[in-house]
Amino acid sequence: MALWRIRATVDDRPGYLAVLTASLALRAVNILAVQVHTTEAGAVDDFLVDAPESMTEADLIAAVERGRGRDSWVSRAEARGLADQPTRALALANRLVRDPEALGDVLRTMLGASSVTWRPAPTTATAGRAADTMRLPDPAGGCYDVVRREPSFTPAEFARAQALVELATAVSRRSGDHATLLLADGAELVLRPAGADDLGALRAMLDRCSAPEGTVGAFGRSVPATMVRLRRLVHQPRGLLLVAVESGGTGDGDRIVGVGQLVVEGAVGEVALLVEDVWRRRGVGTALLRRLAAHAGRSGQVALVAHVAADDLGILRTLARLRRPGSVDRDGELMSVTVPLVDRPIDVAAPTPATTT
Structure with a gap:
């Protein structure tokens, strides 16, 4: 017996595949595997078969044509083709x-x-x-x-x-998106995308953090509301959730000390930052923000927007370190800062702060 691969097109109608397989069976051809590819011209059937040594390529094509197959292609196969x-x-x-x-x-x-x-x-x-x-x-x-x-x-x-x-x-x-961050005081952190396994460590970090000072965007809300948002973002294909992790830990033992999120809103990405108390004012937020901005630029966003408290000078300075001055809109105690990512006028409306349910 010899291994062959056969591909042929048949009309996508009930019983036509059975006619083709019966025609092969009448010639002692054993079908080992079959795949069906749907096309506009009909069903393309791809067979791996074991045929008698005496059968030739022409014999197999003739058997396919008698079974109402057309556009046949036949080639000798190797044993590795037996793999599922x-x-x-x-x-x-x-x-x-x-x-x-x-x-x-x-x-x-x-x-x-x-x-x-x-x-x-x-x-x-x-x-x-x-x-x-x-x-x-x-x-x-x-x-x-x-x-x-x-x-x-x-x-x-x-x-x-x-x-x-x-x-x-x-x-x-x-x-x-994995990077080692060496801080000015000699401490090291690993910046990487968050995964579903990080939700517990994120919740622990939120519980350790003091109030909204040092936050940008959604992280100023309650812990339960923030966790809902983070859980959604972990599974969002276009957004990005970055975490800053104390160097040396891997897996479930990671201790997260900072988090930055990018939510894609059309041509504009909304960013939010939160850094644990003892790690603030050490460059962690700036590093997270720069990586989020780089990712947004690669993904085609033309600008970032951040919604911050009007009296939070530290966060405003962090945004300014991107050295891309943009518009600032104030609504009471909330400021919306738009940071352009392209060197041309931005004709898009900045998204309003997202809500959670």
């Missing part, structure tokens, strides 16, 4: 989590591509698919051109490739 496809995809995703720079090799392996070429494409380049090529963005810049002459790429394969690109982008972003 979801398991194989998870293994490749695990490799990306460990090494997002391996995206090109992962795409080649998953798609069986003849070539994967990186090109310094402009930032306006978008993902796209043709019969034998794909263009996928590289999270580090540029794009990948993926080529496979046969069989033609299907929408499902394009979606899988995009999912891997998105995973590599997320891993790269999280890795890039």
Whole structure:
């Protein structure tokens, strides 16, 4: 017996797949695995089969055509093709989590591509698919051109490739957002994105903090209301929640001493900061704010807005350290400070302070 891979298109109608599999079975072809890709032209069925040694490529194509299949493609397969496809995809995703720079090799392996070429494409380049090529963005810049002459790429394969690109982008972003902060007094903190496992440590930090002095935005509210907001932001794909952690701890044992949040509101990002009492006026808030501003700029926001108490001179000085003067609107005891991120006039309305329920 010999392993073959067969791909063919059949009409997406009840019973047509059964006719095709019966035609293969009549020729002693054993189907080991099958995937169905939905396309506009019909259902593309991808088989891994075990066929008698005497069967040729032409014999298999003839069997497919007798089973009402069309646009057939047949190729010898290797034993590694026996691996369960979801398991194989998870293994490749695990490799990306460990090494997002391996995206090109992962795409080649998953798609069986003849070539994967990186090109310094402009930032306006978008993902796209043709019969034998794909263009996928590289999270580090540029794009990948993926080529496979046969069989033609299907929408499902394009979606899988995009999912891997998105995973590599997320891993790269999280890795890039990790940094060690050395303070002027010699203390070290780690700045990193927060995760769901950090909610307990965030609640503990909020409980340790004194009143609203040293806060920007939503952190001036009650602890329960703030926790609702933080819990939502941890799972928000476009926003960012950064924490400052005492160096040396990992996992559940981390002690969080500062937190900065970015909530995306269209073209404007709303920022909020809170630093634990003993860590204030040591540069922690400034470091968090600068990283939030850099992330907002990379994500396409044109400005940041912060809602602060009018008498909080320390926070106003922190915002001023970005050295991007913008507009200041006062409403009673509350000031809304807009910080531009682009060197052009900003024609957007600053968001009002968010509410929690």
